[in-house]
Amino acid sequence: MDKSKEKLVETLISGRNSAKRLQNILRRKVDNDGSVSIDNLVMEVLGSFAGSLSVLNSFHWGEFYGVPVSPRVDLACSVDRVPGFYSRETGKNRAPGVRQRRGSYKIRRTIDSRVITSGTIKDGYAWRKYGQKEILNSKFPRCYFRCTYKHALGCNALKQVQKLGDESNRFHITYLGHHTCPPPNTFAHPNIIIDRKDSNVHHDLPNNPSTVTNVHIDPSLKHNLSAPNDAHPFSALVWKETMINDIETFKNYGILSDIPFAEVFFS
DNA sequence: CACATTTGACCACA
DNA sequence: TGTGGTCAAATGTG
Numbered sequence: 185m186d187k188s189k190e191k192l193v194e195t196l197i198s199g200r201n202s203a204k205r206l207q208n209i210l211r212r213k214v215d216n217d218g219s220v221s222i223d224n225l226v227m228e229v230l231g232s233f234a235g236s237l238s239v240l241n242s243f244h245w246g247e248f249y250g251v252p253v254s255p256r257v258d259l260a261c262s263v264d265r266v267p268g269f270y271s272r273e274t275g276k277n278r279a280p281g282v283r284q285r286r287g288s289y290k291i292r293r294t295i296d297s298r299v300i301t302s303g304t305i306k307d308g309y310a311w312r313k314y315g316q317k318e319i320l321n322s323k324f325p326r327c328y329f330r331c332t333y334k335h336a337l338g339c340n341a342l343k344q345v346q347k348l349g350d351e352s353n354r355f356h357i358t359y360l361g362h363h364t365c366p367p368p369n370t371f372a373h374p375n376i377i378i379d380r381k382d383s384n385v386h387h388d389l390p391n392n393p394s395t396v397t398n399v400h401i402d403p404s405l406k407h408n409l410s411a412p413n414d415a416h417p418f419s420a421l422v423w424k425e426t427m428i429n430d431i432e433t434f435k436n437y438g439i440l441s442d443i444p445f446a447e448v449f450f451s
Numbered sequence: 452c453a454c455a456t457t458t459g460a461c462c463a464c465a
Numbered sequence: 466t467g468t469g470g471t472c473a474a475a476t477g478t479g
Contacts, residue, residue, distance in 0.1 A: 317469055
């Protein structure tokens with residue numbers, strides 16, 4: 185998949201996730217008598233994303249699930265790489281003086297940002313560090329994080345963390361953009377067991393939804409499930425993308441009705 | 452092996 | 466042009 189198509193898919197996924205979240209918010213706010221037309225409308229929006237994505241002929245479901253289909257090749261960088269070069273001085277495989285050439289960066293946008301001061305950098309979300317920078321007149325470096333699900337779920341939330349002082353142990357945390365992925369888990373439900381590729385059986389939620397291989401749900405919850413249908417074309421995807429806090433959140437996100445039987449094993 | 456982190460180069464922008 | 470945000474290969478970790 186080339187860069188532009190990759191970007192298109194990413195944008196569509198992001199839009200579809202936003203529509204899904206809007207649907208869940210509306211479901212909570214509107215009573216049953218008025219929710220039908222809203223639900224239909226959101227389903228139309230989701231259907232548009234489904235149709236658009238299916239039109240992309242090189243689209244792979246594996247990529248939708250966050251699983252790379254083929255090794256990623258960065259043409260811009262690979263051109264100037266020196267295979268096999270190793271410098272004993274630098275300990276690097278990059279030849280000195282050989283500059284990497286990259287494609288143009290995206291135009292940097294001014295996006296919504298909030299700054300807080302906190303004694304901890306933990307906020308429940310899964311973040312992946314992608315950079316660190318020495319800041320002028322600052323004793324400590326600034327660290328850059330993006331949402332772990334940037335590629336898997338198209339979530340573009342960012343955060344910057346900077347330690348304030350060695351004795352205070354407090355941090356300035358800047359959040360840029362908003363999460364489009366579901367909120368983090370607070371605790372796992374004992375009646376839901378998640379199998380993962382990378383380990384055995386887990387009651388807790390996986391860091392990477394794409395590692396989920398099977399889901400075991402207590403038979404007592406069976407009445408909450410329904411088979412996939414035309415109205416839920418992404419049922420399997422919805423499950424794999426979604427972090428589950430507890431049964432209530434599970435219901436609020438409309439996930440219980442979205443799990444296809446093929447993905448569920450009743451033990 | 453699959454991710455996460457480190458790190459220096461690349462790039463946007465004031 | 467300097468500063469700081471981002472990228473991505475190398476490296477670390479479980």
